[in-house]
Amino acid sequence: FTSANVTLNMPNTNVVIEGNNLTWTNGKISVNNAGSGSLTIQNLIVDGTGFNDTLLAVSHSNGQLNLNHMTFTKATAGATNISTSNNAKTIFNYTLFSDNTASNTAPAVKLNGASYVEINNSTIENSIGYGAGYECGAIASKFYTGTLNINNTILRNNINKCSFSGQFGGGGGAMSMHYLQGKI
Numbered sequence: 001f002t003s004a005n006v007t008l009n010m011p012n013t014n015v016v017i018e019g020n021n022l023t024w025t026n027g028k029i030s031v032n033n034a035g036s037g038s039l040t041i042q043n044l045i046v047d048g049t050g051f052n053d054t055l056l057a058v059s060h061s062n063g064q065l066n067l068n069h070m071t072f073t074k075a076t077a078g079a080t081n082i083s084t085s086n087n088a089k090t091i092f093n094y095t096l097f098s099d100n101t102a103s104n105t106a107p108a109v110k111l112n113g114a115s116y117v118e119i120n121n122s123t124i125e126n127s128i129g130y131g132a133g134y135e136c137g138a139i140a141s142k143f144y145t146g147t148l149n150i151n152n153t154i155l156r157n158n159i160n161k162c163s164f165s166g167q168f169g170g171g172g173g174a175m176s177m178h179y180l181q182g183k184i
Contacts, residue, residue: 003027010035010060010088019044019070028053034062042068048075048100054110056080064089071096078102083112086146090115095122097138104131104162106140106176114182115146119153124174127158136162137176144182 005027008017012035023045031039046055055075058065061084072079072095079100082090097108107127111117119139129136138158139148158173171177177184 006030007032008039009033010039010063010065011037013037014040016040016042018042021045023047025049026051028055028057030057030059031065032059034060036062038064038066040066040068041070042066043070045071045073047073048079052077054078054081058082058084058090060088061085062087064091066091066093067095068093069095071098072100072108073098075100075102075107078105078110079108081105081110081112082115082117084115086114086116088116089118091118091120092122093120095119097122097124097127099126101128101130102136104133105129105135106138107136107158108138109140111139111141111144111146111148113145115144117146118149118151120151121153123154123156124158125154125156127173128161129159130161132163134162134171134178135176136160137171138174140171140176141180142178144177144180147183150184
């Protein structure tokens with residue numbers, strides 16, 4: 001088992017990648033393309049120790065990405081960045097986001113554009129965002145026009161240290177949605 005930068009194309013059928021609770025320690029996982037099927041990645045621990053990039057970049061324009069029983073931990077440039085069209089879905093089930101940091105972006109889940117995202121039965125904890133802007137909550141966005149559904153999920157001990165997040169505005173440690181135009 002070797003972890004490195006990998007690009008996965010959304011398939012036209014249903015595909016499952018079983019991680020067997022192994023730890024991914026080096027490289028970004030990118031998901032893109034316009035396949036109409038579903039891609040499920042499950043039982044994988046993604047550890048960002050010593051890696052200075054987003055751990056998961058999602059930009060598919062069709063189909064459904066399911067992330068089941070995953071762990072995203074110790075990211076220093078944000079754990080996930082989701083930038084999909086409104087024809088695509090990204091679903092997190094039983095996922096742990098823990099001890100992630102980022103500068104001027106979301107430490108756990110960055111939402112872009114018209115992305116449809118669900119976070120179910122998950123935990124987002126101990127995230128710290130810092131920088132000069134507003135988008136430093138564990139879940140963050142700017143000009144987000146998509147739909148975010150959060151169900152039965154714990155958000156705890158997340159800290160927003162961005163300059164504009166004090167008593168005069170900005171966002172919280174759990175969520176910061178700058179110029180929100182979508183639905184939560």
